[in-house]
Each structure stands twice: as C-alpha cells, then as structure tokens.
Amino acid sequence: MNFTGSNILSVNQFDRDSVEYIFSVADKMQPYARRQKRTKVLEGAILGNLFFEPSTRTRVSFGTAFNLLGGEVRETTGMESSAIAKGESLYDTARVLSSYSDVIAMRHPKSGSVAEFSEGSRVPVINGGDGANEHPTQALLDLYTIEKELAYHGQTIDNMHICMIGDLKYGRTVHSLSKLLTMYKNVRFTLISPRELSMPSSVLDALDTAGHAFHITETMEGIVDADIVYQTRIQQERFASPQDADQYRGRFRLNQDIYTKHYKPNTVIMHPLPRDSRSEANELDNDLNQNPNLAIFRQADNGVLIRMALFALTLGVVDQVDQYECPV
Template sequence: MSLTGKHILSSDLFTRDDLERLFELADVLTPVARGRKVTRVLEGAVMASLFFEASTRTRLSCESAFLRLGGGVTTTTGVELLSIAKGESLADTSRVVSGYCDLVVMRHPDEAAVHEFADATHVPVVNGGNGAGEHPTQALLDMFTMHREFHRLGRDIDGARIAMVGDLRHGRTVHSLIKLLSRYDKLTLVCVSPDSLGMPAPLLELAASRGHHVEVSDRPEAGLRDADLVYATRLQTERFADLPVPYSDEFRIDRALVDRVCRPDTVIMHPLPRDSRPAANDLGTDLNTDPRLAIFRQTDAGIPIRMALFASVLGVADAIRPSLRPATWYRPDFTGPDDAPFYRNTAVEGIA
C-alpha cells in the first residue's frame, strides 16, 4: 500500500510490507541523518510542528528529519500560544494551518484531538502522540531498532520473546508498538505491570487473534526471564497524578535484575524519557555502559525512520537514492563515550 498522502494517526495503518520498505529507506537515509550525506528531495516543502503537550525527542527529531530532507519547518508549542486560547475551534485551527504547510506533525493530550484535526485538513497529519492513545512514529523507530539489533545478533523478530514492562495502561508507545509487533509471526508477548496498569484488553486480544502467545504478569523477575528483548516504560504520572499506584521497587530495571534474569544478548529498550530519580523505579542508569542497553541507538533511529516516513507520505521516496551527495561540513564522531564498541565501530559508516 502506498503511504503517499495518508494521515499517520495509528499504527493500524502499517502492513509488514510497509515496515520493511520504511526500514530499507531508513537504512539509506542513515548517513543523511548523521550529517555524512545530503539530500534536498523536500526542498520548498513546509512542515507545521504543532505540539500542545511537552516534547523533546519527538518534536526535535521530526523537525530535524524534515530539515535533513531539505524542507522547512514552522513550529509552535503550548495551547497558550495558539488562537485556541482565544476560543478558536480545533477544526478552524486545522483548516488555517493546512494553508501554511504541506504536512502537519501534531501532539495533543486529548486522544480524539488529532483525529478531529485530521478530519478538517487537506494535508497529511502525523500523530506525534495523542494522550494515552498512540505514538505511531515512536513505534516505527522502536521496530526499526529491533530490526537492526536482531540483525546484528543473527536473530529474527519472528518467534522472539518480547517483554513489555511498566505502565502499559497509559503508555501510548506500547499501544502502538504491540500493533506493529502483531504484524510479525509467532511471538511470545509478555506484558508485565501492576494489575491497575495493565495493557488494555483489546490490544491483548488483537495480538492473540493474530496467532501470538500472550502472557500477563505482575512479577518483573518472572516476566523478563530469558526475554530476547525487554521494552521498559516509565510510570505515566501525568495521566493520573492524584491517584495512588502500587509500583514497587521490583519494577526497577537495573543491572542486578538484568544480570539475574536476562541473557547476555538480551536487548534492552525504553522510549524515553526515563525517570532517573532513585525512587522512580524506572530503567536504571547503572545499565548505561552495558552493550545490551539500546536506548541511545533507539533514539538515533528516530531521524532516519521519520525521514523515511515523511518522504513516503509526500511521495518522494524514489527520488532519494539518486539525490544523495556527500556533506561538505565538519562532523565529529557520531557516538558518545558510553556507546558499545560495536556501535562506535560502525556508526561512522551509517550502519548500526
């Protein structure tokens, strides 16, 4: 299915063929994302970046991706800066903004808002996160990361045991991710959370209906044991700030737990931000130098996969390869001091 002109509101849109085409294109675009090569396939195009809710990675990486493709970006953040604060309807805002740009990336705390916005516009709208609903571009970069990590390890995603742990009720990243994972074959999906923060039942039923083995657990030590991949999420306190939640320190994914129950080749991911405060019971910083930790390889995947998505939605994917040329500016080493040796050795060439 062609993605040209499509709204990207949910991971439901993508087939496995779509994912494989996007991954292939993202591999081609990785040197562009890292400042080694240049393309101008979106020269003259404008993206409107509308973030009604806080964002660092999604907003900056979407904007950087569009700019790396040669396009321009117009941006605003916060409801208080928009005419909505003066009483304008979301539909009116959508119709107006669509006259200024060729594509919109939008984040909003109301799950229905991005759909209302898309209904009122004539340009493609990309969901950058809608409350506790979905985050399809995050799920794309997560799957692209899994694809690369498993390829490096000589494994397939098909047949893998994947543990998702944390706040699975409010975590929009895992809602989109489980939909994409369900496009693969014969997975064991282990959903680990307190009972009150479990994965929504319709998503569990979707995965089971597509032939996957689904397990539910409230014990991280048991749920993470022998996983091929662990996907941790933080407690989404902004979604239920006034409600007490049983979230004990057994949900802290630290080096001791990983060494005790995971294999030496288990991949560990997190959509970030992680809450690094000691009492947060999130992904531990003592894993930072562990090569199993893929969180920064994961964030590095954000720009090339979003470039691939924008190029596909705006119909220029086929023009990328012939347009590539070397960059002429100075670029330092791409990786940081804590990156795994295998990543430092390959990142310069744009192969992760």
C-alpha cells in the same frame, strides 16, 4: 499502501509489506542522517510541527528529519501559546495551519485528537502521540530497532519473546508496538505491570487474534528468557494527581546487578524515553549506560531515520532524494 498524501494516524493502517518498505527507505536515509551526504529534496517545503503536550525526542527529531531533507520547520509548543487556549476548534486550527504547511506533525493530550485534526487538514498529518491512544512513529522506530538489534545476534522478530514492563495502561508506545507485532509470527509476550495499569483489552484481543501467546503478571518472573525487555515510565500526566502515580513508581526497577543475575546474555533493553531517573522511580538505572545491550539511545537515533522516511513517503519524493544531492 500508497503513502503519497496519506495521513499517518495509527499503526492499524499498515501491513507487514508497508512496514518493511518504510524500513527500507529508513535504511537509505542513513548517509543523510550521518551527514555523509546532503539533499535538498524538500527545499521550499514547510513542516508544521505542532506539539500541544511536552516532548523532547519526537518534536526535535521530526524537525531534524525535515531539515535533513532540505525543508523548513514552523513550530508551536504548548496549549497556552495556541489559539486553542481561546476555544478554537481542532478543525479550524487544522484548516488554517494546513495552508501554511506541506505536512503537519502533531502531538496532543486527547485520544483521537490527531485524527479529528486531520479532518480539517489539507495536507498529510502525522500522529506524534495522541493521549494514551497511539504513537505510531515511535512504534515504527521501536520495531526498526528491534529488527536491527535481533539481527545483530542472528535472531528475527518472528519467534521472539518480548517483556513489556511498567505502565501498560497509559503507555501509548506499548499499545502501538504490540499492534505492529501482530503482523509477525509466533511472538511471545510477557506483560508485567500493576494490575490497575495492565494492557487494555483491545490490545490483548489483537494479540489473541494474531495467535500470539501472552502472559500477564505483576512480578518480574518470566524475564529470564526474554529477547527484548521494553521498560516504560509511569505516565504521571494521565493520572488525576502526581500522588496517584506515586503508588506505582519504583515497582519494576532494572539495574546492572538485576540484569546480570536474572537476564539471559544479550537481552536487549529498550525504553521509549524519557526514563524517570528520580530515585523513587528509576525504572532504568544509569549504571546500565555502559551495557552494550542497552538500546535506548540507538532507538532515539533511529527516530530521525524513520521520520525522514515518512516525510519522503507522504510527500512522494522517495525516488528523488539522491537526485537533489548537494555538497556536504
């Protein structure tokens, strides 16, 4: 895949080679992310960071990644602070903002909205999450984390067993991650959710086509030999009301006691975050915070590396990062 000038809208645009190339670039970003080295390779460049839906990690890590490469960030947050609230189209917004920016990262509550926006943009657009559809940069950082965590235990993504738990219908991160995993061999899936919140058939079809075995269940059976457990939050914002979401909260809790009794040693615990820490939900208890296999904060840290890699790739500066090094 030729990244320079490309939009990053869906994981469907990647093959395994391009994913592994992104990961190799992310590895090279580590000394810059850790502040051991400094580069100004994107000095003078501007990121338009447009978040029309709440975000902590994705929005701030896009901005941090761009700053760490020497660029500047212009940001808008919330629908109400944008002219979209006055009826402006995504096309017009893109056409205008892309002349103020060198690259745009965007999150929006509507499925397909970031692709629609990209049609009006003159610069690369990176999808930071479009409704319940996709979250490609999260899927890349999740997969990067899985590769590192499994390698630590001498395992590979090929032949692993992953359990995805929770709101698999509206959780866009599990849609994108599942599609990325179709590029690997013999991955076994256990998909645990309330029946009403089960994985969409389009994702199941993709797993089927890839030859991956999947087991769909409403109980926590099947986790005993999982290599990766990927918990998700009930996506309240996709329901008609908070009360509609309430009926599903708290069904699939994980805490240290359950982990010790029912999981095999070294099962890696993941969650895209935010976790819903209210007592009625609490899908991932704080008592797991000292568990060395809890990878959730390593996941979030890896988001900066992946987003640095994507900026360097889409702006065509991968080979110049070290040429623009400056004193730390």
